[in-house]
Amino acid sequence: MPYSVRQNPIPSFKKPAMSFSSLGLVEPLLRALDELGHATPTPVQFQAIPAVGSGRDVLAAAQTGTGKTAAFALPLLNRLTSGPRVKPNHIRALVLAPTRELAIQIAEAIAAYGKYLPLNTRVVYGGVRINPQMMRLRSGVDILVATPGRLLDLFKQNAVQFLQVETLVLDEADRMLDLGFMDDIGKILALLPKRRQNLLFSATFPEAIRALAEQLLQKPVQIEIDPPNSAAKSVKQWIYEVDKSKKPDLLCHLLRNNDWQQVLVFTRTRIGADRLVQQLADQGISALAMHGDKSQGLRARALADFKANTIRVLVATDIASRGIDINELSHVINVDLPKVAEDYMHRIGRTGRAGLGGAAISLVSADEVNLLSAIETLLGQLLVREVAAGFIPQQSVPLTRLMTARPKKPKKPKQRQAPTQAEGQQPANEGESGHRKPRKGEDQDGEKLRGPAGGRRPQRNSKK
Numbered sequence: 338m339p340y341s342v343r344q345n346p347i348p349s350f351k352k353p354a355m356s357f358s359s360l361g362l363v364e365p366l367l368r369a370l371d372e373l374g375h376a377t378p379t380p381v382q383f384q385a386i387p388a389v390g391s392g393r394d395v396l397a398a399a400q401t402g403t404g405k406t407a408a409f410a411l412p413l414l415n416r417l418t419s420g421p422r423v424k425p426n427h428i429r430a431l432v433l434a435p436t437r438e439l440a441i442q443i444a445e446a447i448a449a450y451g452k453y454l455p456l457n458t459r460v461v462y463g464g465v466r467i468n469p470q471m472m473r474l475r476s477g478v479d480i481l482v483a484t485p486g487r488l489l490d491l492f493k494q495n496a497v498q499f500l501q502v503e504t505l506v507l508d509e510a511d512r513m514l515d516l517g518f519m520d521d522i523g524k525i526l527a528l529l530p531k532r533r534q535n536l537l538f539s540a541t542f543p544e545a546i547r548a549l550a551e552q553l554l555q556k557p558v559q560i561e562i563d564p565p566n567s568a569a570k571s572v573k574q575w576i577y578e579v580d581k582s583k584k585p586d587l588l589c590h591l592l593r594n595n596d597w598q599q600v601l602v603f604t605r606t607r608i609g610a611d612r613l614v615q616q617l618a619d620q621g622i623s624a625l626a627m628h629g630d631k632s633q634g635l636r637a638r639a640l641a642d643f644k645a646n647t648i649r650v651l652v653a654t655d656i657a658s659r660g661i662d663i664n665e666l667s668h669v670i671n672v673d674l675p676k677v678a679e680d681y682m683h684r685i686g687r688t689g690r691a692g693l694g695g696a697a698i699s700l701v702s703a704d705e706v707n708l709l710s711a712i713e714t715l716l717g718q719l720l721v722r723e724v725a726a727g728f729i730p731q732q733s734v735p736l737t738r739l740m741t742a743r744p745k746k747p748k749k750p751k752q753r754q755a756p757t758q759a760e761g762q763q764p765a766n767e768g769e770s771g772h773r774k775p776r777k778g779e780d781q782d783g784e785k786l787r788g789p790a791g792g793r794r795p796q797r798n799s800k801k
């Protein structure tokens with residue numbers, strides 16, 4: 338599927354004075370950018386392109402939908418135009434992402450930007466046969482985009498060698514460094530050459546994760562666009578107070594009474610997502626579910642149908658909250674609030690991207706008041722509350738106030754938490770080579786193996 342890109346310059350992106358051509362990018366990249374309609378660099382691109390180009394480590398925080406992919410992809414492609422040829426089964430740059438869909442999207446974006454360069458980009462991820470991926474690695478790969486579990490499986494099978502790796506990119510870096518991925522990331526870091534460039538990008542960097550990240554980086558250039566952990570301003574947010582049992586009815590009511598054509602709905606559990614799809618179908622609303630219990634084929638199909646507007650509603654777990662770019666998506670609805678406040682930022686950031694506007698609505702019941710409060714504290718604002726006609730809650734959501742964020746003490750390293758066997762969740766640690774279930778540390782829906790930030794330290798092995 339071609340990478341969806343805006344065909345016109347986006348008017349409301351702040352326009353730095355310079356153009357892409359003044360950032361030292363080679364002509365084939367400028368030609369591709371021109372064709373894709375990327376006329377001016379976004380603020381994070383403007384700062385990251387020279388920083389990455391200089392060879393330094395970079396930690397970049399910028400809001401959702403502000404072009405972080407190109408901010409690392411363009412200077413990476415630019416740098417790789419020089420240097421030694423890649424050897425068979427070797428790779429020159431490694432980009433790690435938390436979900437299969439995001440890995441695919443990043444690879445498509447890099448391939449689109451690098452269209453006129455003699456560099457090859459490949460993607461590997463779990464849930465599909467490993468053999469074709471092994472074949473594609475044979476002649477060597479300039480940029481490999483991967484989910485961690487499948488990458489380790491490929492390494493174990495001798496299909497990939499890391500000796501030539503010049504640059505490591507962690508997209509959604511805070512997610513990659515939290516407990517759910519730490520084991521696999523630690524193993525991968527130990528396999529990479531000590532001398533390499535490290536690039537960490539995300540819209541959110543909780544303090545404890547930032548501390549972990551800094552151990553991995555060598556004198557990084559730190560890029561901070563807008564206040565840390567801030568939500569995209571382009572997203573209008575509000576909540577509906579509602580009784581828990583009435584949430585599906587309220588969702589149907591909102592969908593029936595509003596002309597919203599493409600709505601991404603988040604639920605906390607897989608079983609909740611399936612149940613909701615059924616309830617929507619009963620009301621004649623076309624919807625599909627996307628979560629970690631679906632086969633990769635069904636997941637890909639659901640996302641593709643949603644992007645193509647064949648279905649009106651995609652009901653997803655947090656597997657879809659990070660990085661996924663859906664052209665002009667106008668509405669996100671949280672039927673449950675996420676347990677981790679940062680996930681709220683990522684969920685709502687699926688709309689209001691590339692300078693466009695969007696709306697994020699959360700259906701909040703009384704039992705979720707603490708989650709609401711944590712989200713509001715992270716946002717630094719109280720969310721506007723509404724009550725829909727006919728849905729006056731019997732149990733109203735207690736009033737919240739902003740907590741003053743105190744700097745958290747780093748927690749002592751502790752044992753990996755057992756995965757929460759929440760409603761509808763499968764046990765973790767299932768073989769990646771299987772076709773259905775994601776393995777530990779790979780492509781989880783977001784609630785398994787999430788632990789308090791800072792539980793583990795990444796191995797520092799990036800001395801230059």
Ligand SMILES: Nc1ncnc2c1ncn2[C@@H]1O[C@H](COP(=O)(O)OP(=O)(O)OP(=O)(O)O)[C@@H](O)[C@H]1O
Nearest residue numbers: 342375377379401402403404405406540660662691
């Ligand atoms: N300079 C640019 N001009 C116009 N559009 C751009 C530009 N850079 C990126 N875009 C478009 O903006 C959209 C969002 O980009 P991208 O997915 O890289 O955002 P992101 O910052 O990584 O968001 P997230 O935090 O959600 O991962 C994409 O559709 C991309 O094609």
Ligand SMILES: [Mg+2]
Nearest residue numbers: 405406508660
């Ligand atoms: Mg991104």
